Amino acid sequence: MGGQQPAEPATEELTIDQLAAKVGMTVRNVRAYAGRGLIPPPRLAGRTGYYGADHVARLTLVRELLDKGYTLAAVERMMSELPDGALALGVFETLVSPWTPTEPEVITEQQLAERAGIPHNPETIAKLVELGIAERQDDGRLRIPNPDLLRTGLEVIKLGVPLDAIFEMLPKLLDHADAVAKIYVELFRSTVWRQFADAGLPAEGWPEIQRTLEGIIPLAGQALVAAFREAMGREIEAVAYEELGVAPDTLPSTG
Template sequence: MDEELTVDQLAAKVGMTVRNVRAYAGRGLIAPPRLVGRTGYYGRDHVARLTLVRELLDKGYTLAAVERMMGELPDGELALGVFETLVSPWTPAEPEELDEHQLAERAGVPHDPAVIAQIVELGIAERLPDGRLRITNPDLLRTGLEVIKLGVPMQAIFEMLPKLFAQADAVAKTYVELFRSTVWRDFTKAGMPADGWPDIQRTLEGIIPLAGQALVAAFREAMAREIEQVAYEELGLNPGNLPSTG
């Protein structure tokens, strides 16, 4: 039999207070427990749905938005599986915390408060109450620092980043709309049947890495064309005489 938990055990397992568990149950976010006398017992479906509620709230969704989403998702572990499939492959590395001087040392440049202010303005770092910096996406910072070490001026990178973010948003919207207008549309037209959710999850698990691979392949080809064109413009070289950049 599945493990069954009292409300106190359930709250401890999902990292909530008993009061919150009861409040979410009252809003219909989890099914009623199995009653034995006056004691309610909760199973793994309750754990999965409350875990999903906590994850969504932690990511900044309002409780009203969570209620709407939960109303359209299947019960228990299926809902949690779909959510984790959506967010896990693209979740950045864990945020890092460091002070301004540590960041300057890592970049190999003198400490400059104006540079730090730009980094915060671009959203690369958040200022903590104690004055330290929280790097929300360390992979992005690491990549930028490597480009600086190659000799590209920091200011040029700062000017390029908003364009990069906008282009990344556009590509992401293209792929998400592809899924939404095909597989998801057919699924919702069919009434979102419970036995169709595993197929939705498998599609997501497959399409997300394939989207990344297609983007990298297209970028390499586009980069090769741009390098050849710039070589012709700057050096007067015939692109046909250049070694292959692909």
């Protein structure tokens, strides 16, 4: 005997307290962001407001942007152009996920010295904090925002490169990395994104923007590595000639 088909589950709706807990904010902040127009009004049932998936997505995006250092004014400008919170969050995650460092790590100063294979030195720790490689915590331990970067530096130290030389080189390296990142981001912004923005940011275009980003980001990394290998080869040849008098055409291929 046929029975009634089970009803599809209704879209989850949350009170403001549940919404705040879900996105990791205080109710006060949720109200403040709602007052700034960062989320649409809730569905009202009597005197109670109910919030859905789009509210969760938008507030999650707000929190992510603020955590990454954007000002609230900048977040407001960005959010005002996004027609759908879930789509916008997907695009944002596509943008940052491949480049997001591993989870921050918390270690003691002594553990850091042991990993580097050098004696503990407060001046060294102070320099790491100054460069942003480490952050001091209230309990005296160090928070490492980008463990991959620190790990790479420690390996260079183990190869025998002096600390002072690394400290002198690191800001230059980070500056060059910023410059390269700006080139790639501006390329996307001035072409694919500009066409999309000029079309009025149509909702049906967001999935294509995300697919484009998913393809462009790894290709940008591959192109950078390929260009770096070629540049490194040229520099090695030039230095070998200057220091050893070895002609470039007698060196093994660095390609």
